[in-house]
Amino acid sequence: MDLYFSPLACSLSTRIAVYEADAESKVRLNRVDSKTKTIDGGGDYRAINAQGLVPAVRTDDGEVITENAAVLQYLADAFPEKALAPAPGSAERYRLQQWLSFVGTELHKSTFNPLLSPAANDGAKAFAREGAGAKLAYLNDHLTGRDYLIDRFSVADAYAAAVLNWAQFTGIDLAPYPAIVAYRERLAARPAVARAMKEEFALYQAAA
Template identity: 40%
Template sequence: MKLYYAPGSCGLASQIAMQEVGQAYTLVKVDFKTKTTVEGDYLKVSPKGFIPVLQMEDGDQLTEGAVILQWIADQHPDRQLLPAFGSRARYTALEWLNFVASDLHKGMAVMFSPFLDEATKQRFAEGNLRSKFQYIDEHLRQNDYVLGERFSVADAYLYNVLSWPHRVNIDMAGYHHIARFMERMEQRPSVQAALKAEGLAAQG
């Protein structure tokens, strides 16, 4: 099994999930500028040009981080990385995965855009991202993890995206519950192993 990734990008969550379930995988690094890997043209792997891509032993592929996380969880139901099918808690988890993917992740992507100047990015962060951080911080005030006391793949994705603000000059000093969440996550062996694999430092 192969995971196509770029250091510090959104493939980290998939790595964390696979570490949690003990799934063996090989990392293939993608150069975003040239859209190449050691294997050659990355666009032949994924015409979308995005990461992550999870490639199975038979060549079948999954794209979109939130979908890959659900697949990993559903392949290992004994690890309880998502609530049971049909349960109300399951839809709460999917609600969070979609929130992180569509609101938080896409919002943070704006901050990395080469087409916007720094002043515009900071106005966007204040006008758009601040409310997201406040919502998350308030939720984590009463919950150790997204779903309460138990870790899920939604936490892997949330941690992944919340590791980006410092890279784009967003001050997170006032979000104390987010800070505690990040520290809590970085105590997990799965997170430590994923960070090490990508050559990244912990944020906590």
């Protein structure tokens, strides 16, 4: 299968999932230039995903799946040996989807996206900062006494690792949220997460 990513975008979570699944030999990672929407080696990425957004996965059957929460669940189900997602239809699977939705909407889109976007005006950035505290406090409360978002590491944690990484680029101080700080340290200690982070930082810096 082909997986499309841009360095340090939310698609970092899909690289983490691939490494957690020990699936490198079965997945081709294709870098997308986020500005030109071109694929390394040639090709218009918008021919794969008309929105031009990463990640996307093209299956061996030629199906294209977009939207990070869907791609992450597809990867988890494609490589079930590592149990990166609970069984489809189970109560825990819906809990996973709850946290994928929280990370995607409350943190990614409504908090960090305006702070990272050069198109967002000062009002949008101020609104995002004002709302960040309540969302981070909610996450901190949930993580207090827990190692991961559900009962074990899952693709929701891979998504959270990618999104919380943006705190350093936006001036969001996580120090008031000790459970989140400990959670990030726990994630960073996982070999798959550390490897993915290191590789994508290098790719990002090389393109800067």
